[in-house]
Amino acid sequence: MPKFLITRPEHDDTTFLLSSFMNQTITFAKDKGFEVFDLHREKANKSNYEGLVKNNPEFIVFNGHGTINMVTGHKNQPLLIAGTNDYTLKSKTIYAISCQSGVGLGSSSIKEGALSYTGYINDFILYYSPELISRPLNDSTLKLFLEPSVILVESLLKGNSINESHAKCKEKMVNNFKKMISSNEEDYNDMAQYLWWDIQNFRTFTKTEILD
Amino acid sequence: EVISEKEKQLVIFRLSKMPANKKISIGSEGQFNKDELIQHVENEDAVGKKIVEIQMAFLRAMKSGTLYA
Numbered sequence: 001m002p003k004f005l006i007t008r009p010e011h012d013d014t015t016f017l018l019s020s021f022m023n024q025t026i027t028f029a030k031d032k033g034f035e036v037f038d039l040h041r042e043k044a045n046k047s048n049y050e051g052l053v054k055n056n057p058e059f060i061v062f063n064g065h066g067t068i069n070m071v072t073g074h075k076n077q078p079l080l081i082a083g084t085n086d087y088t089l090k091s092k093t094i095y096a097i098s099c100q101s102g103v104g105l106g107s108s109s110i111k112e113g114a115l116s117y118t119g120y121i122n123d124f125i126l127y128y129s130p131e132l133i134s135r136p137l138n139d140s141t142l143k144l145f146l147e148p149s150v151i152l153v154e155s156l157l158k159g160n161s162i163n164e165s166h167a168k169c170k171e172k173m174v175n176n177f178k179k180m181i182s183s184n185e186e187d188y189n190d191m192a193q194y195l196w197w198d199i200q201n202f203r204t205f206t207k208t209e210i211l212d
Numbered sequence: 213e214v215i216s217e218k219e220k221q222l223v224i225f226r227l228s229k230m231p232a233n234k235k236i237s238i239g240s241e242g243q244f245n246k247d248e249l250i251q252h253v254e255n256e257d258a259v260g261k262k263i264v265e266i267q268m269a270f271l272r273a274m275k276s277g278t279l280y281a
Contacts, residue, residue: 014237065240076240099239123262126237130245141234174280181279187231193270194236196279200269 003057004029005037009044009064009074018063020136021146025153032157044073053088066098082108089114099123106205116162122201127191148172166204166211173199215256215264223253223267
């Protein structure tokens with residue numbers, strides 16, 4: 001049975017929004033026959049991660065705040081650290097929805113034998129409606145920022161290559177950006193620059209190339 | 213980098229048009245509404261500088277026709 005590991009801390013608005021949106025990929029993975037390891041809320045910590053990653057999941061999705069060399073878990077505690085436990089990424093396909101982690105972990109994970117590391121090389125920006133914070137899937141603004149990430153993960157779970165999955169995600173981001181920038185609605189125009197920023201900083205590192 | 217007064221005023225003007233019922237999440241820096249963002253730009257702190265960096269990069273790309281590059 002193929003395996004899928006996901007971390008979903010939920011200690012502030014940002015991590016709650018990411019966790020809620022990426023929860024869709026858990027249902028999808030189960031429907032595709034994956035065994036899912038869901039490190040949710042306080043379970044999203046380094047000790048649990050290092051224990052469960054020994055099950056050799058093919059795919060890992062990290063949701064959480066980050067720095068150039070780190071992705072954090074519950075309450076911003078270090079969970080994945082370049083040069084410390086990135087050896088756990090060997091032979092795996094990784095997507096980190098996390099600020100800046102692509103800078104250091106992108107290359108260090110590949111050196112440690114990861115098949116690919118997809119992430120962001122600067123701050124990851126979200127634009128959302130606070131009044132819909134309890135129902136994030138109903139937030140059409142937020143959807144424009146996070147739906148591409150769901151597409152990337154679901155494409156990988158379907159068995160598509162990282163190159164194809166990266167391209168599908170990027171295409172959705174660009175289409176959403178075009179929708180925003182050509183809209184007559186003021187908030188769409190305003191949010192366009194932030195999605196543009198995320199697109200500029202989206203990267204996939206592999207053994208042979210860096211996709212942007 | 214130091215933010216120029218011209219950039220600062222331009223970004224504050226653009227932020228003034230941001231819908232009041234929206235927030236922006238900037239990673240672990242936090243989540244901010246329009247008034248809070250304007251205050252951060254006024255203060256030229258880390259959040260303010262990040263917003264200026266993003267908006268000026270976007271405007272430069274738009275001006276040079278490289279939004280899709």
